[in-house]
Amino acid sequence: GAVVSQHPSRVICKSGTSVKIECRSLDFQATTMFWYRQFPKQSLMLMATSNEGSKATYEQGVEKDKFLINHASLTLSTLTVTSAHPEDSSFYICSARTQGAGNSPLHFGNGTRLTVT
Amino acid sequence: DAKTTQPNSMESNEEEPVHLPCNHSTISGTDYIHWYRQLPSQGPEYVIHGLTSNVNNRMASLAIAEDRKSSTLILHRATLRDAAVYYCILRNNSGNTPLVFGKGTRLSVIA
Numbered sequence: 001g002a003v004v005s006q007h008p009s010r011v012i013c014k015s016g017t018s019v020k021i022e023c024r025s026l027d028f029q030a031t032t033m034f035w036y037r038q039f040p041k042q043s044l045m046l047m048a049t050s051n052e053g054s055k056a057t058y059e060q061g062v063e064k065d066k067f068l069i070n071h072a073s074l075t076l077s078t079l080t081v082t083s084a085h086p087e088d089s090s091f092y093i094c095s096a097r098t099q100g101a102g103n104s105p106l107h108f109g110n111g112t113r114l115t116v117t
Numbered sequence: 118d119a120k121t122t123q124p125n126s127m128e129s130n131e132e133e134p135v136h137l138p139c140n141h142s143t144i145s146g147t148d149y150i151h152w153y154r155q156l157p158s159q160g161p162e163y164v165i166h167g168l169t170s171n172v173n174n175r176m177a178s179l180a181i182a183e184d185r186k187s188s189t190l191i192l193h194r195a196t197l198r199d200a201a202v203y204y205c206i207l208r209n210n211s212g213n214t215p216l217v218f219g220k221g222t223r224l225s226v227i228a
Contacts, residue, residue, distance in 0.1 A: 006160070032213040043204075044161070044218040093160045095216070103149040103168070103210045108160035 002028050002098050006109030013084055014117055020080045021112045023094030029074035030096035034106070035067075038091040047092075050077040084116040121205045126223040129195045137190040137222055139205030144185050149208050151216070152179065152190045154201040161204065161218075164190065200226045 003026040013019050023033055031052045036044040048069055049057040056069035068080040077096075081088055095108040122140040129135040141150065151166040165172055165179045167188075172179040178191040192199055204221040208214065 004160075034215040036218075043220050044155075046215050046217065049213075049215060091158075095160070097213065103151075103166065103208060105151070105163040105166065106153075106216055108162065111158070111160045113158070 002096075002107045004094065004096050004107045004109040006094055006112055008112060009110060010113045010115075012115045012117060015085055016083055018080055018082045019084055019114060020078055021092055021094075021114075023077045023079070023096070023109055025075045025096045025107075028096075028098045030077075030098075031074060033071060033077040033094055033096045035069065035077075035079050036093045036095070038093060038111075044093060047079075052077075081114065084114070086116045089114055089116045121207060121219055123203070123205055123219065123222045125220065126225065128225045128227060129192075131197060131226055131228050132194050135192040135195045135199070135224065137192075137203050137205075137224065138187065139189070140187045141205070141207055142186045144207055145209070147210050149210060150179065150181060150185075150188050151206045151208050152177070153204045153206065153216070153218075154199075155204070155221070156198075156201045161216075164203070166208075195224075195226045197226050197228060200224055 005024045007022045033050040035047045037047050038044045047062045050069045050071040052071045058064045071077040091111050093111040095106045097106050152164040153161040155161045165177050167179045180189045202221040202223050206216050
């Protein structure tokens with residue numbers, strides 16, 4: 001089945017530094033990938049839609065200059081958390097869909113747990 | 118997106134069937150009913166989806182009411198590994214739209 005790989009699975013960084021999270025579709029091409037954030041005991045919240053070869057679309061309230069998204073190829077999207085602060089500590093999850101009908105399932109990475117100290 | 122309503126939590130004994138309900142009274146004719154689950158510290162995992170007819174796969178069954186205003190995810194024999202948060206999500210068949218997650222149902226399985 002379709003596999004989405006996310007790296008790293010866990011990262012600890014100091015306040016003020018930047019962290020890059022990679023999301024790869026291993027056995028399929030994804031023109032669109034989605035980035036979510038999940039705080040403890042809460043549901044997933046959509047942050048942005050990443051489109052290959054064009055600018056990402058951000059949800060209301062998500063700062064595009066803080067959460068930089070690059071989708072340079074059909075199998076790779078990256079999310080960079082710039083100038084991280086402790087309140088950015090969260091579980092970040094990417095997802096992608098195989099091509100085909102709009103009702104085909106989304107495949108999710110296993111998430112990246114970011115801790116900012 | 119049309120909203121869904123699920124119980125916050127449910128409990129099941131191991132080896133017994135589990136019926137997870139979902140209400141979606143404002144579903145439109147082109148909305149598919151998707152179910153995903155999220156195990157602790159992992160990304161969500163696709164379980165099953167359907168439009169009008171009941172669906173079966175190796176993980177679960179999906180029973181859809183005739184008026185499509187509700188559905189039930191059926192795990193035929195719960196195991197400890199089925200303990201997760203189960204999300205019922207409506208998704209329009211209109212292209213590259215993301216999934217919008219509600220709070221889901223936290224399923225606990227008791228040995």
